[in-house]
Amino acid sequence: MSLSVLSRRGFLAAGLGATLLTLAACGGDEHKPAAGSAASPSAPAAGPWSFTDDRGKKLDLPKRPERIVAQVGAAAVLWDFGVRPIAVFGPHKLKDGSKDPQIGAVDLAGVETLGNVWDEFNVEKYISLQPELLVSGMYNGDTLWYVPEKSTATIEQAAPTLGVKLYGRSIPDLIARYGEVAASLGADLNAPAVTEAKAKFEAASKALVTPEAKQLKVVFMAGGPESLWIANFKDHIDVGYVKELGLDVVVPDKVDEAGYWETLSWENADKYKADVIFVDARAQSMQVPEMMKKPTFAQLPAVKAGQVYPWRAEQRYSYQGYAEMLEELSANLAKAKKL
Template identity: 40%
Template structure:
C-alpha cells in the first residue's frame, strides 16, 4: 500500500489512501482458465471438509475458474487469506500487509500465524514474481475495489506476468453492502472445502446478524448522533463518503447518520472522500469519529495536530476504529459492527 502522504490521485492510488475502499464488478467473462498441479510445493491440506474432485468458481468479474482438483497451493491477498483461514481454508502464499514494523501480524492478517506464510510482498507495489513462480500457485485470489475487476494489491506493472502463472479469482468489495461481500467470501470458502456448518462458523454468522440488529436499534434510538469516517496522514485528513465503501453503505442502510461530503468535494477522488488540511479538520460537525485502522495511516493516539485535539468528539473520547478493508469473514466483521453500535448507544451529543 502506498504512503498516503504522497499518493497521487490515480484510481488505484485513490483506493489505497485512507478512507477510499468500496465494492465492485461485473466484468464480462474472460475464458475458463485451467490450472494443473505440477511438481511438489510447500503446503498442506486446503479444505476442512475432505472435499475432492474438480473445482470451479465463478467470481465477481463473471470469470469462471476451473481446476482438475481442489487447489492446495493458493496465493491470496492477505485479508482474503485471513477470511478463508476463519473458514478452515489453508492459504500459504500471501501478498499485501502481512507484518507490521515490529514483525507482528498486521491488522489485515487476522488470526493467521504470519511466521508460517510465504510473503510475496508486504507493501503496496511490492510483488516478487520470481518467488511467486517458485511457489507454483494453482490459483490467485484477491478482492477488487472497482467496477473493472482490478485485482487488489497486484501491481499494474507486473500483473501480466503474475496472472499468466495461475488463474485468478476476484471477490468484489466495491459499491455494495457488507453482507453481499461476506456472502461471496462464504461461497468461495464453501467451494474450497470449508466446513460451513461448523459451530464456530455458524455462531459467528449469528453474532454478526445480532450485532447488525443492535446497530440498527442504536441508530434508530439516537438519530441525532452524527458519525464521521476519517483517515489521517501527515499532511491531510480524509473524510469518507458513504457511497462505494461496503461497510459505510451497510451502516447507512441500518440507519446510521453519517457526515456526507458533497459530491463536488469528492469529485477529485472519484467520489470516495474529501481531503482536508489539518487547519480545516473541523469543517464537519460529528459526535462520533470512526478512524481508518490500516497501518499505512496515522492512528488517533499518534495524531499530534492541535486542531484534531480540539474536535468535540476527540475531547469527549468518542473516537473508535474502522476497517475500510474488512476481513470478509463473519467472525472478523462482528467487532466493527458491535463497536459502532456501542459508540452510538453511549455517545453524548457534542457537536
C-alpha cells in the same frame, strides 16, 4: 502504483496519496508451505473444478485447487471459512513485527509470505510454490488488489487468478460471495464455526443502533500531514452498511472526483459537526496522537469530549471479522453522548 489507481481507492495500501508511502516493508519469514487448503473431509478434490469470478472470468481446472495463494484480505476471509492458503501477500506485519489486523486469524507461522507492502510481490518465490490458484479482492474495476501490474502477466501464467469485487455491494452480499468462493474450494458453510459466526454477525448488526446511538452524529475520517479525508458511505461499503443499519453518518458534500473521500485542509477540520469521530486505525493513516498536534482537530467538540474511536477501515469481509467490528463500534457508541 499509478495515480489513477491511487486516487480511486485513496490510501488503502499506499498511504494517503502519493506522498504517504510510509508503511515499511517487513522481510518475509521463510516457512515451509502449508499442506494446502483445509477442505472439508467430505469434499474430495477429485474431479473437475469450475468457478466464475466477479470479472465474469470462468475458471476451469481438472481438479479443485488446493495450493492457494491469496492477498491478505482474501486470505483472512478464506481462513475464517476454513480454507488454508499456502502463501499470502499484502500487509500482514507491522513495523514492530506484530501481525497487521488485516491478516485476521491467519497463522503466519504456517504460510509463506510474498510481500508486505504495495508493489512488493516475490514472483520467483510465487512460481516456486507451484500455486494452483491466486485469490484477491478488487477495489478498482477488474484490477486484482496488490498484484503488481508489471508482473501480472507472469503471475497469471503460473496459475489462474480469481477476483472478488469489493465495491458496489452490501456487506452481507460480499461476505456471502466470499462464502461461495470458499465453498468451491472445499469449505463447509454449515460448520459450527461458520454458522455461529454468522449468527453473531447478525446479532451485532441488529444491536448496533440503539435509541441512544441513533441520536449521535458520527463521522468516519482519516488524516495525513497536510490534509484530512472524510469518508463517503457510497464508496466505503462498511460505512455504508452502518448507515444502512441506522447510524447517522456525516455525508460529505464535495466528494473527490475519483470517489471514496472528500479532501479537506486541516484548517477546515470543523466543516462537519459530529458527536463521535471514527479515525482510520490502519498503520498507513495518521494516528490520533499525531492528529492531536493539529490545533483545529484538537479543538473539535468530539475530540475535547474524548469521543474519538478507531475505525477498522479494512476489516476482513467475513462473519467473524464484521461481528468483531460491529461489536467494537457498539461498545464505543455506548460510551458516547450527544454534544
